[in-house]
Amino acid sequence: MQFPDQDGNLRQYVTESVISEPDGQGGYVNRVYKMPVYDRLGNPLPEDPGLVVFSHSRLPIASPDQFAHCTSFFHPGAVSRNILVGQDGRLTAGGAICSRCDFWRSTVYIVLGVFAVGAIFGLFRAVGFF
Numbered sequence: 001m002q003f004p005d006q007d008g009n010l011r012q013y014v015t016e017s018v019i020s021e022p023d024g025q026g027g028y029v030n031r032v033y034k035m036p037v038y039d040r041l042g043n044p045l046p047e048d049p050g051l052v053v054f055s056h057s058r059l060p061i062a063s064p065d066q067f068a069h070c071t072s073f074f075h076p077g078a079v080s081r082n083i084l085v086g087q088d089g090r091l092t093a094g095g096a097i098c099s100r101c102d103f104w105r106s107t108v109y110i111v112l113g114v115f116a117v118g119a120i121f122g123l124f125r126a127v128g129f130f
Contacts, residue, residue: 013037013045043087055084056098071095074104 002010015035020028037045039060046052046062053061061067061084068091070081075098083089089098097105 043084053082054080055082055088056080056100057084057088059084059088068096070098070101072097072101072105074101074108076100 002012015037017033017035019031019033021031023029039045043060043062045060051062053067055061056070056079061082066085068083068085068089070083070089071092071094075081079100081098083096083098085091085096089096089102
């Protein structure tokens with residue numbers, strides 16, 4: 001099976017092998033062994049790669065339960081909004097947010113908090129409490 005990896009290159013995976021074993025009566029029996037294929041985070045890849053949607057970090061999303069779209073204002077335009085829920089992002093009350101946008105949102109809140117503390121400190125200092 002050929003499946004695109006995280007860089008977009010096609011990689012070949014062995015998903016099944018056939019082994020001929022003697023049956024003890026002078027003949028041979030062919031046994032088929034199926035081997036699951038996993039992505040870099042340990043998620044099993046589906047047997048049909050045509051059913052897979054990729055997240056913004058190139059993780060395969062095979063189940064509709066794990067699929068979401070990032071609804072954040074901070075999401076860059078050139079990056080896919082697809083999210084693998086639980087690994088690439090999380091569900092929120094208003095939709096979903098990817099890990100990249102969640103980082104930027106947290107950073108903006110921290111910076112606004114630092115500015116608010118500085119403004120309050122400046123007001124106290126202007127009034128003469130410090």
